[in-house]
Amino acid sequence: MGSMTGSVVVAGCEWLEYDYGPALVPQDRPASFTMWRYRDLLPLPDGPVRYPLPIGGTPLLPVPALRQEAGTPRLWVKDETRNPTTSNKDRATALVIEDGLRRGIDTITTASTGNAAVSTAFGAAAAGLRAVIFVSLECRPEKIAMMTQAGAWVFQVPAGYAAATDLSRDAARAFGWLDRNTGANPVTLEAKKTVAFEVWEQLGRVVPDVVVAPVGDGPTLVALDKGFDELVRCGLATRRPRLVGVQAEHCQPLVRAWQGRTAAPADLDPAATAADGIAVLRAAIGDAVLDAVRRDGGAMVAVSETALDDAVGVLARRAGLSAEPAGASALAGLGSAVGQGLVDRSETVVLLVTGRGKAAAGPPDQRRVAVVDGLDEVAQLLAGEETR
Amino acid sequence: MGSMTGSVVVAGCEWLEYDYGPALVPQDRPASFTMWRYRDLLPLPDGPVRYPLPIGGTPLLPVPALRQEAGTPRLWVKDETRNPTTSNKDRATALVIEDGLRRGIDTITTASTGNAAVSTAFGAAAAGLRAVIFVSLECRPEKIAMMTQAGAWVFQVPAGYAAATDLSRDAARAFGWLDRNTGANPVTLEAKKTVAFEVWEQLGRVVPDVVVAPVGDGPTLVALDKGFDELVRCGLATRRPRLVGVQAEHCQPLVRAWQGRTAAPADLDPAATAADGIAVLRAAIGDAVLDAVRRDGGAMVAVSETALDDAVGVLARRAGLSAEPAGASALAGLGSAVGQGLVDRSETVVLLVTGRGKAAAGPPDQRRVAVVDGLDEVAQLLAGEETR
Incomplete structure (x- = not known):
């Protein structure tokens, strides 16, 4: 019980008491884990970081209840909803703005x-x-x-x-002005690749077998590929994970391209999916997505609206995680990939959960x-x- | 520029390149800063923490643009919206459940x-x-x-x-069952007091002059008082900050009690304020709130709906922080406290922002x-x- 010794009542309220002394608080400074940890692999000049919001260093969750339900004992969830505006976009925003602050833009x-x-x-x-x-x-x-x-x-x-x-x-x-357009500014990829570094470190400097990620314009998945590639080039890892990219059945241009099939009109109807965050008809860097998945030995999979809805519910009920449909799509994609024999349930799999729903104040x-x-x-x- | 050396084009996408080597990633393990850091001051038996979500270790934000606008050069925002369900309630939930996991409840x-x-x-x-x-x-x-x-x-x-x-x-x-009711379980205070420890450490082991916090049932403020009190009792600090508790004008029973005035019906209309999170008619531990504020040399202040609405807007526009009205009430309360001469703009002030709006999935x-x-x-x- 730590050093608890008993309790007293203060103004009608029970206060637990301890054997107080300076050693009860650790002496080291509490370390903050943010994406700036990887600044030697970012296009960031020397000097203090000026961007005022802590970014990245998001948890890699062990999800015990979800593992049990899904029969996937080595499943992890990289919870990008813990960024300031509850999505992985904050990494790219931060690095672009940091650059602007230094240049006075x-x-x-x-x-x-x-x-x-x-x-x-x-x-x-x-x-x-x-x-x-x-x-x-x-x-x-x-x-x-x-x-x-x-x-x-x-x-x-x-x-x-x-x-x-x-x-x-x-x-x-x-x-x-600073150009933060997806696919236009290479700095956005640089920022998002830090997810790969974090996953590798959080697994104990181990590369997972598979990472499953949503694909809209493409930078999230391509940045994972670049991040793991750089770990190999640094001599810190010997291989990259297979990347599985996920799109909604109603808007799956890159899945069809991956399969070598012509997309039907029903495959190209972005308004028909709840996963608006990945409902992109013409991906900004689609070729790079297909190239990454091919080199990694990965795949592209499509998921139904029912599977997306189920994934949102299962993440809430079994992982305590509130995700929007696009954010939860990696869990739906894992089901699809396992069903197609692309992923084995015993593998070390990381799901990238990219965002949660937001409430406007008016x-x-x-x-x-x-x-x-x-x-x-x-x-x-x-x-x-x-x-x- | 870190070790950046140039760039290449991969599948139509510009990849920045670096002078790759193992030293580009720090060798130490990335440390996670959570409330379990303070386990020697928690009613927590030895052994690994089982609760699977990282809790606490929330940022203390320097808010440069807000400081400039408000004319408060030593203002800080403790951003409790960065907890898993975007509120400070997660601390109490975690400690109560951790206890249950160990007892098999x-x-x-x-x-x-x-x-x-x-x-x-x-x-x-x-x-x-x-x-x-x-x-x-x-x-x-x-x-x-x-x-x-x-x-x-x-x-x-x-x-x-x-x-x-x-x-x-x-x-x-x-x-x-585990009883997580506010004010009923002393463990909820124990969990929430870790905010005080974090603020003190994040300021460089310095006690701020003032902490401003929303008050509904009371545990958030009382826990701050207990946390700072324990730092004094540990010999780590020599004083506590003044605590300023904030209620909405439309539901301000504890402000009226603090003033020694009888609350009018218009002071006791919880449905009339947008700050539902602090609209509590009969606070679970109201006496403890008044006792804490009195001992600390602090105060209770009430804020108008206009001030609450402004505070939500200013936090968004000047701190990049999305807060619900109750969560933003500390900023409104600071304005009120400065206006009443209770706080000087030059003091080191910490605003506790307790929660943000949430979106249901259906x-x-x-x-x-x-x-x-x-x-x-x-x-x-x-x-x-x-x-x-």
Whole structure:
């Protein structure tokens, strides 16, 4: 019982007591485990890290109840929902902004409809930067509300998501802003590869047999591949894990490409899946995903909406983990991979759980939302605004 | 730039390269900082910790942009939203369940309408225990949905919240379950006091001048008092901080008691505040709260709904932190305390941000929800169910 000695009642409240002395608190400083641990493998100049939010160092959970139910005694969950805005996007946001803080850049931009935009908005707020997010007209109000709650500007582009991405990248070039667009900035891969380093260290400097990860635009999986590859190149590991990429059956362009099959219209219907975070028709770095999976001896698998829904429930009931459908898709994908004989239940398998659901605190702040067609309108709307 | 040497293109994707070697990854094991660090000051027998979720070790954020806006150069935010279910309740849940795991108890119960219930449901799921939650009929469906999503049983008690608490405590005694009710189990204070130890260590073994914390039932503030008191008794500190407790103007029984004034009906209307997490009419350990604030030289302050709403917005826009109104109330309370001359802007002040908003994944699972009046019905409903 530690050094507990008994109890007293203080103002009607029972206080346990101990044999008090200075040795009861450890003398070493409590160490924080963040992605900056791997700074020698990041494009990060010397000097103190300025980004104010702790990022990464997320737990690798042993999930005892889930292991028992799934019959997978060496299953682990890498819980990326423990990042500041509850998704793995925070790693990329942090490294891009850290670069900006050092270079004195005061604005960051991205096109996104989801976790990357929320991560960018809150990360910029924490660092005192301005965030300018480009979305399509279809972007849901509650997501826009999350972005404006953190003070971001949100520009809706009528020509659609691809046009929003183009406009964001054009703005970054024209105005000298930080470009956090997925697949456009190699720094995002650098940041996300730290997940591989963490998993390897958390397993006791051991490479798992398999890592299962959601695939939308592709950087999450490609970054895992690069991270494990670098461990091999450092002489710290002798092999990479097989990577299994997961897409929803309703939006599985890369699964079909992996299978060498033509995607049917029903395979390319992003609005039909609850896993909006991975419902990407034209992956930003799809070729790199297929290349990584091929070199690793891995695979691409598709999962049904029922399997996604079940995965969300099982993670909650058996791992105590609240995940959004895209975030839980790795568990659904493991079921699919085991069913196809791609993974054996006795292997050491790591599921990457990438994000959880978010609650907006109210409606969007319409003073920071506008429909735009081009850069001129963007410049006009931002003119005169002091940088936040 | 770390050891970066250049870049290559892999499958259309730019990969940065480094001067690879084993020294690029630190050789020490990455340390995890959790509340178990303080086990010598917890009622915890020797042996490995069995609770599977990492708890505590939450960041103390320097909040540079917020400091600048608020004119408070030594302001810190203790971000308890980084716990597994995004609130400080997870500390108490973990220590109660750890005790149960060691004693072979398979069920935990609490009455709660909010964060404590969600924390209990998910914590029990992670540990393979059954959670039985008692709520009033007024408990909102989305909160019940969070609880059943994690597999908890939810019993609605028509006689109201006080009766729900009585029934939960009766059930714990009758059936030998773990009792996680706020104020009933001294272990909950023991767990929550670790916040004080962490703040002290994170400031470099320095006691802050002031800690501002939300007050509903009272354990969060009383536990801070006990934690700092124990640092003094251990000979590690020479004083305690002043504690400032915050309630909403619409539900401020303890503020009125502190002022020695009779509470008007408008001061006792819990449904009128957005800060539901601290809207408690009869605090479980209110006397202990007043006693702690008095001994510390602190105070109790009330905050308006406008101030709460502003605090949520400022935390998002200036600290990159998404908090629910009760969770953000410490920032509103700081404004009130500064306005009353209770706190000086130049002091070292720590705000305890206790929780963020949560999103349910769907409707409640009605198979695990029932209206009950007494223990017999509870026993009948649970009979035959295998422990999860």
